[in-house]
Amino acid sequence: MTDQPNTYKRKGSRHKARQRAVDLLFEAEFRDVDPVEIAHERIELSRDQANQVRPVSDYTLRVVEGVATGLDEIDAAIAGHLSSEWSLDRLPAVDRAVLRVSVWELTENPEVPDRVAMSEGIALAEEYCHDKAPGYVNAVLDGIAREVRDRRDAAAADRQAAEDLALADAAAARREVEAAVDALVDTSDETGGSGDADAGTGAGTDATGTAATDGTAGTGPEGETGGPQA
Template identity: 55%
Template structure:
């Protein structure tokens, strides 16, 4: 038995609405997902006061166990986290210097700090990424995971740094820390991670960056 005219119109309207939602949903590439996960790691490292590089190594180890559901860590995520950790003082100095007057770095949310650290690292230390791309992707991340007011000030801050990009890139970088010759293994050095890993699965597009409520 065929549908009535009203049922047909309702069905067509539903299909059109669903099609519109699919078209409106932005699909993010692997680089964006790597940035997002790097921001997650930097956020967690600050909140828990642990080494972000150790978190990445722990995630890599956990990802080998399929039953835990921990997604593999992209090489670019690892690169961002290691670079941002090494240059954290310089990155934070640039962020602080370009905040609005009477604002300090510790006054912005931890989520915003993590995303800004990713974006500033890309701006200064990864010349393979176009300046405009680093700015746009940083703004996109805060648009998804921070407050409504964050995109405007993050865009202004990153644009301010970008305007003096050659000067900032010419400044000396931190010398990499030498690895100790010997290091004792300790059970206390292995971070305990719940099965609910802070990382996204390969198909999880809309998970919020922080594990806990942002500041």
């Protein structure tokens, strides 16, 4: 017996959650109902084991709610990266469901790396869609991922520029304060030196005045000599 290569790939809980999200989104579009309502309906039915309805995971509900909330933006992003041969309304409904799940992860869930969101989207396309779908799904997701990275880089650059400007403003304000303090110190030193000089001048005047007084006193005897005689 010839050994056959094992091509089975174990799918994690997140992949299964994405699969369930695709199922719910596809059903919602087919029935023209709110996908969130369907998800909650399944959650309620799964509480009774007699219904034999699989529970809806937290991540599945998160994806479905996210797609429903941002559907217009998600569809616009998809349509903007389809070639002239494709249009969003002409795509099979299951293709739209796969793309919506993957685009939501790319644009709205930073917990999922871009490469993971893209590879999962391609895997879902391989599982659910026609043979040509994985190729164009890859192209659409790659284009959107590039735009997302560009926006993130631009936002990071803006934040860095704002931080640099704030630091520069703070440094300039600090220098102004330091210059003002230095000016006050210099003024105080100059005022103190002028006071000392005035005090010295005052002492000199007093000394002169004393000398003059002493001189006058010295001529006193002459005044007395020149005074009235008996």
